[in-house]
Amino acid sequence: MNNALILPAPAKLNRMLHITGRRADGYHELQTLFQFLEYGDTLHFLPRSDGQTRLHTEVAGIGHDDNLIVRAARRLQSLSERSCGVDITLEKRLPQGGGLGGGSSDAATTLLALDRLWHLDLGEDRLAAIGLELGADVPVFIRGFAAWGEGIGERLQPAPLDRPWFVVIHPGVSVSTGALFNHPELTRQTPSISMARALQGGHNDCEQVARSLQPCIGEAIDWLKHFGSAMMTGTGSCVFCPLSDREKALRIMQATDRKYPQWQTFVAQGCNISPLHAALK
Numbered sequence: 001m002n003n004a005l006i007l008p009a010p011a012k013l014n015r016m017l018h019i020t021g022r023r024a025d026g027y028h029e030l031q032t033l034f035q036f037l038e039y040g041d042t043l044h045f046l047p048r049s050d051g052q053t054r055l056h057t058e059v060a061g062i063g064h065d066d067n068l069i070v071r072a073a074r075r076l077q078s079l080s081e082r083s084c085g086v087d088i089t090l091e092k093r094l095p096q097g098g099g100l101g102g103g104s105s106d107a108a109t110t111l112l113a114l115d116r117l118w119h120l121d122l123g124e125d126r127l128a129a130i131g132l133e134l135g136a137d138v139p140v141f142i143r144g145f146a147a148w149g150e151g152i153g154e155r156l157q158p159a160p161l162d163r164p165w166f167v168v169i170h171p172g173v174s175v176s177t178g179a180l181f182n183h184p185e186l187t188r189q190t191p192s193i194s195m196a197r198a199l200q201g202g203h204n205d206c207e208q209v210a211r212s213l214q215p216c217i218g219e220a221i222d223w224l225k226h227f228g229s230a231m232m233t234g235t236g237s238c239v240f241c242p243l244s245d246r247e248k249a250l251r252i253m254q255a256t257d258r259k260y261p262q263w264q265t266f267v268a269q270g271c272n273i274s275p276l277h278a279a280l281k
């Protein structure tokens with residue numbers, strides 16, 4: 001059908017993540033550098049005219065109506081006066097609870113796709129605000145530029161990051177974002193810094209608690225530290241190491257597969273314009 005849309009939902013990495021405080025509602029104030037990866041999920045959208053929204057792919061452990069894709073679609077449906085519907089299928093590559101933002105990225109791709117397919121023309125500001133109701137990470141995927149994020153990650157400005165190749169390891173476990181943020185031993189008072197300072201290098205305040213919750217996260221970071229400045233993304237569980245060239249990254253991936261066959265490893269380049277926005281142009 002000629003008005004079907006096939007779009008990427010890329011992963012993100014947090015190249016650093018500092019927790020600078022906690023708001024009265026319990027959410028944490030962050031300073032973080034978001035960068036996209038040329039790697040992620042793919043969504044297929046086929047409009048239907050009977051007002052039904054259906055996701056035809058099951059995601060393990062998530063009910064149809066709880067899936068962020070369906071929640072995003074229904075939220076847009078509620079804003080439309082016409083009887084819009086859609087059939088959606090998902091090629092899932094990103095692990096859940098991996099800190100790669102897969103669920104948030106799926107939601108953002110759905111919002112941008114349906115805004116176009118249903119001719120809603122809501123504009124990026126409105127879509128980012130709707131996205132924020134679905135998850136703190138959704139706005140950066142709506143905006144589509146690598147960013148210095150503050151607040152709970154929704155105050156964004158473009159960040160001129162380098163674009164290395166990354167070896168990314170998913171050590172086969174997941175970390176619940178909520179559980180990590182509620183942990184009594186989490187560092188919550190890192191002094192604020194400027195973006196310019198963060199671009200010179202930073203750390204991830206969630207790493208220590210994630211290591212204690214899931215020791216294999218620490219094992220994966222310590223292994224990748226043999227090759228460069230390895231770090232965890234988001235609240236975990238994935239860890240990454242930036243490399244200057246693809247061949248070197250692929251060699252490290254092969255060595256990781258041999259030594260730790262129980263982990264999933266991939267190589268992808270960082271990008272400062274989201275592959276989603278590149279595809280929508």
Ligand SMILES: C[C@@](CO)(OP(=O)(O)O)[C@H](O)COP(=O)(O)OP(=O)(O)OC[C@H]1O[C@@H](n2ccc(N)nc2=O)[C@H](O)[C@@H]1O
Nearest residue numbers: 026027028099101135136137152153177178181234235236
């Ligand atoms: C911390 C980040 C950094 O990228 O990590 P990852 O989840 O991607 O690992 C994100 O901002 C996460 O965003 P997202 O995954 O959308 O989180 P949400 O669904 O909004 O929140 C899940 C739960 O985490 C806690 N939470 C989340 C974000 C934040 N800044 N402070 C918090 O305390 C809240 O308890 C919330 O109920």
Ligand SMILES: Nc1ncnc2c1ncn2[C@@H]1O[C@H](COP(=O)(O)OP(=O)(O)O)[C@@H](O)[C@H]1O
Nearest residue numbers: 067068095096097098099100101102103104106
């Ligand atoms: N389409 C989806 N893909 C992944 N997770 C989803 C989706 N819809 C809802 N979720 C929920 O969102 C949570 C966070 O998922 P995700 O964004 O992939 O991880 P993270 O926030 O660690 O990067 C999952 O544990 C899952 O319960």
